[in-house]
Amino acid sequence: MAGHAALRCDFLLRLLTSSRSIQTLLWNRAVFGRNVESICSRTFSTASIRSNQDDGQSSDSMQTQRQAHLFRRRRSLSPLERISSLLPEDALSPEVMQLRGKEQQEERCDPVIVTEEDCLQTQRDPDAVEEPNATGFQRAGGQVHPCLLGESLLSFGELLIAEFRKKRRVEFRKMFQLQPGARLHSSWGVIMHDDLEGQPAGRFMKTSRGVPIFFRRASLEDYVLHMKRGPAISYPKDAANMLLMMDVMEGDCVLESGSGSGAMSLFLSRAVGSKGSVLSVEVREDHHRRSLKNFERWRTSWALRRGQEWPENVEFQNADLCTASSLLAGRGFHSVALDLIHPHLVLPVVLPHLHPGGVCATYLANITQVIDLLEGLRCSELPFLCERIVEVPVRDWMVAPALQKDGQYCARKAPDLGEPLRSEEEASVGADEEDGVGPAFGSVPYIARPHPEQMSHTAFLVKLRKFVK
Numbered sequence: 001m002a003g004h005a006a007l008r009c010d011f012l013l014r015l016l017t018s019s020r021s022i023q024t025l026l027w028n029r030a031v032f033g034r035n036v037e038s039i040c041s042r043t044f045s046t047a048s049i050r051s052n053q054d055d056g057q058s059s060d061s062m063q064t065q066r067q068a069h070l071f072r073r074r075r076s077l078s079p080l081e082r083i084s085s086l087l088p089e090d091a092l093s094p095e096v097m098q099l100r101g102k103e104q105q106e107e108r109c110d111p112v113i114v115t116e117e118d119c120l121q122t123q124r125d126p127d128a129v130e131e132p133n134a135t136g137f138q139r140a141g142g143q144v145h146p147c148l149l150g151e152s153l154l155s156f157g158e159l160l161i162a163e164f165r166k167k168r169r170v171e172f173r174k175m176f177q178l179q180p181g182a183r184l185h186s187s188w189g190v191i192m193h194d195d196l197e198g199q200p201a202g203r204f205m206k207t208s209r210g211v212p213i214f215f216r217r218a219s220l221e222d223y224v225l226h227m228k229r230g231p232a233i234s235y236p237k238d239a240a241n242m243l244l245m246m247d248v249m250e251g252d253c254v255l256e257s258g259s260g261s262g263a264m265s266l267f268l269s270r271a272v273g274s275k276g277s278v279l280s281v282e283v284r285e286d287h288h289r290r291s292l293k294n295f296e297r298w299r300t301s302w303a304l305r306r307g308q309e310w311p312e313n314v315e316f317q318n319a320d321l322c323t324a325s326s327l328l329a330g331r332g333f334h335s336v337a338l339d340l341i342h343p344h345l346v347l348p349v350v351l352p353h354l355h356p357g358g359v360c361a362t363y364l365a366n367i368t369q370v371i372d373l374l375e376g377l378r379c380s381e382l383p384f385l386c387e388r389i390v391e392v393p394v395r396d397w398m399v400a401p402a403l404q405k406d407g408q409y410c411a412r413k414a415p416d417l418g419e420p421l422r423s424e425e426e427a428s429v430g431a432d433e434e435d436g437v438g439p440a441f442g443s444v445p446y447i448a449r450p451h452p453e454q455m456s457h458t459a460f461l462v463k464l465r466k467f468v469k
């Protein structure tokens with residue numbers, strides 16, 4: 001019996017070392033082993049690096065590791081591999097031994113490269129190998145944070161918003177650029193910029209006086225509201241509605257005037273994207289320079305934040321639109337945005353360059369200007385239909401649980417039905433509060449009313465559509 005087994009072993013051994021297909025198998029396994037080895041070494045080399053660029057690499061390598069781990073876990077052994085694993089070590093060829101060594105090395109790598117979060121992700125997404133999720137992870141302050149493509153930890157040069165809210169009011173809000181060695185001063189204490197660098201956006205940091213300030217990246221709305229101004233800007237709520245009126249989309253060619261501080265130029269730039277273009281005409285040289293500066297500052301900050309360029313799709317021109325026929329010669333526009341005192345004076349110049357059926361959206365602060373515009377159109381008989389005149393009200397509300405003067409929640413008062421409150425109900429309300437959960441769901445009255453601080457009137461928007469006679 002023993003002799004028979006030895007003979008079978010010998011046969012299998014010869015089969016293993018001579019078969020051509022096994023050579024191929026060995027080669028494939030060795031290449032796979034080398035790949036896993038390189039994956040492991042990349043993991044160890046990036047784990048402790050915290051720069052933005054390296055975070056991207058780190059999240060890439062984590063993704064690769066997760067895939068390698070899953071690939072290896074799912075791969076079933078071939079019949080020959082199963083047989084080779086049954087053989088004693090001294091009966092195996094050096095190639096097979098090398099293969100086994102690689103396998104052990106892979107196993108040593110696994111506990112380091114696969115985080116608990118990765119495993120959870122894998123369990124949730126059984127198709128992760130075939131279609132890897134675009135979301136990676138980044139580490140900060142000992143925690144793993146999801147990292148979207150193009151979003152990374154805060155870096156110097158970025159534009160941030162610092163905010164402190166107290167009693168449902170914004171007490172402090174400031175936009176600033178993150179700079180090495182700089183400090184953020186406020187009545188609530190100081191924060192070093194160096195302490196913010198490398199942190200995820202959207203977190204609270206305590207000042208020197210222990211006050212928690214919230215930090216986040218500036219949105220485009222934040223930016224135009226806080227950037228240095230020349231003249232008054234088109235407010236974001238109105239700019240958004242003008243984009244709707246004009247039906248601006250990616251790839252459009254748009255004419256804008258005046259450039260002013262450059263707020264509308266930025267919204268238009270984002271709407272038309274890298275395939276589109278905006279011509280922005282401004283009569284005053286100082287305003288022309290201001291709009292250019294504001295546009296460039298946003299682009300620089302964007303490139304740092306996203307690692308990609310904001311499109312350079314706005315052409316700022318210092319000229320009077322009333323006399324800019326030569327500048328517009330040969331150009332056509334899908335739509336026009338006007339924010340200047342006398343729009344009816346520039347319409348004759350703009351008209352030939354606006355596509356038939358295209359919209360000219362006009363931003364006017366006073367209703368008397370709207371009347372002048374309509375009267376100008378009536379007298380000049382320009383082919384524009386006035387489709388709408390709107391004001392865009394945005395009303396902030398305050399909705400929050402009602403609190404007593406001592407900071408405790410108020411209690412919702414039930415009508416007196418003549419029956420005493422059951423003692424167990426009273427006990428359960430008390431127990432909730434002791435747990436720190438607060439009163440039970442629905443038992444707290446709310447205050448809900450328009451916020452005392454509201455944005456006042458900004459503008460009237462007039463939608464003019466060009467028609468063909």
Ligand SMILES: C[S@@+](CC[C@H](N)C(=O)[O-])C[C@H]1O[C@@H](n2cnc3c(N)ncnc32)[C@H](O)[C@@H]1O
Pocket residue numbers: 231232233234235257258259260261262263264265281282283284287319320321322339340341342346
């Ligand atoms: C209120 S600002 C525009 C603000 C701009 N929409 C923004 O969001 O920053 C109006 C601008 O129009 C410019 N302007 C007035 N008449 C003009 C004209 N005929 N041609 C070009 N610009 C003109 C003014 O110099 C001023 O800078």
